[in-house]
Amino acid sequence: MSPGLQELRAYPRAALVTDALLGVAVTLVVVLAISMDLGGARGPDPFAYAFALGFGALMMMRRTRPVLVLLFTSFGICVYYALEFPPIGLAVPVGAALYAAADAGRIRWAAGTLIALLAVSSYFRLIDGEDPGYLFGYEFASSAGLMAAAVALGWSVRTGRLLRNRQEQLDLLAEQEREYEAASRVQQERLRIARELHDAVGHTVSVISLHSDVAREALGRDDSVVADSLRHIREAAGNTMRELRSAVKVLRDPDESPGKTSLESLATAVRRAGIDVTVERDGGETSDATESVMYRIVQEALTNVIRHSHASRIAISLRHQQGELALRVADNGRGCPDVRFGHGLTGMRERAESIGGTLAVASGPEGFVVEAQLPAQGAT
Secondary structure, X not given: OOHHHHHHHHOOHHHHHHHHHHHHHHHHHHHHHHHHXXXXXXXXXXXXXXXHHHHHXXXXXXXXXXXXXXXXXXXXXXXXXXXXXXXXXXXXXXXXXXXXXXXXXXXXXXXXXXXXXXXXXXXXHHHOOOOHHHHHHHHHHHHHHHHHHHHHHHHHXXXXXXXXXXXXXXXXXXXXXXXXXXXXXXXXXXXXXXXXXXXXHHHHHHHHHHHHHHHHHHOOOOHHHXXXXXXXXXXXXXXXXXXXXXXXXXXXXXOOOHHHOOHHHHHHHHHOOOOEEEEEEOOOOOOHHHHHHHHHHHHHHHHHHHHHHOOOEEEEEEEEEOOEEEEEEEEOOOOOOOOOXXXXXXXXXXXXXXXXXXXXXXXEOOEEEEEEEEEOOOOO
């Protein structure tokens, strides 16, 4: 199959039907002009009508080969008049070709062909003795006007189509942006849920694990220690259920703040594990959002101490200064030279950043330190 035929088949059926109807219209108008026999050395004959069919048939290629159609049409008109067939004008046979070239963006070809045809036609008609007044006052002006209108119409149709395509592209980009934002919100919500579940369960599970180790070591040697550890485990399990219910409630209602839970309850749970915990807090006011973030950071920091630090003392400090809440959690446990941000530390940092705060961690011979600067009145 030839490339031209493949390109034709690539167009929608409606476009091909439109081109066929346009070709029929061009053929009929030219046939009508020939049959009127308004002059010319030769009268209408089958060869003249063959030109009409050729002009119409070229319209089937106007989308795939607009410049070629324009050149063939112009050449055909020149040959037609050279054979001295009856006049058919310029605007009718070449107007559709000019329109097609302009519609395809070949505006220079269209304008150049228009000027060339008018110049050649006027030149030979003047040689043949045509009255200049009639030629330039009527024939030239009408032909030039009709052909220029065809070019202008083709260009305006092209411009409108390009604008529509651009608008469609903008609409598509806007839709893609909305989809991206929706996906981003879903991802943020997933991270929030992950943080809530991690914070709700991680701390208490660490306490349970610690008391389980104590009970295992005392098993068969000191039943009172075992019983005490089991009691703490039971209390921690109850706290876990309450934390899970609180987390679910927060997920259902984002405005519900878990931060109003007293820090003292966290400290008490850690003290039962044999670690001395002090809490120092001034009387400054904080928003629910900041209170919630602060609570979760302290909870995760205490969880990390229980899991990794082997500390015997933890100091929690909260101070208000210049519109910010300065939080510091320090222990005297075993430091770590290479601090890696796992799920817990990453969640702490994300919580701080979610309201416009910052979080820093440090580790050394004297223990592990978590420091956060949070806006006292929530997100900034």
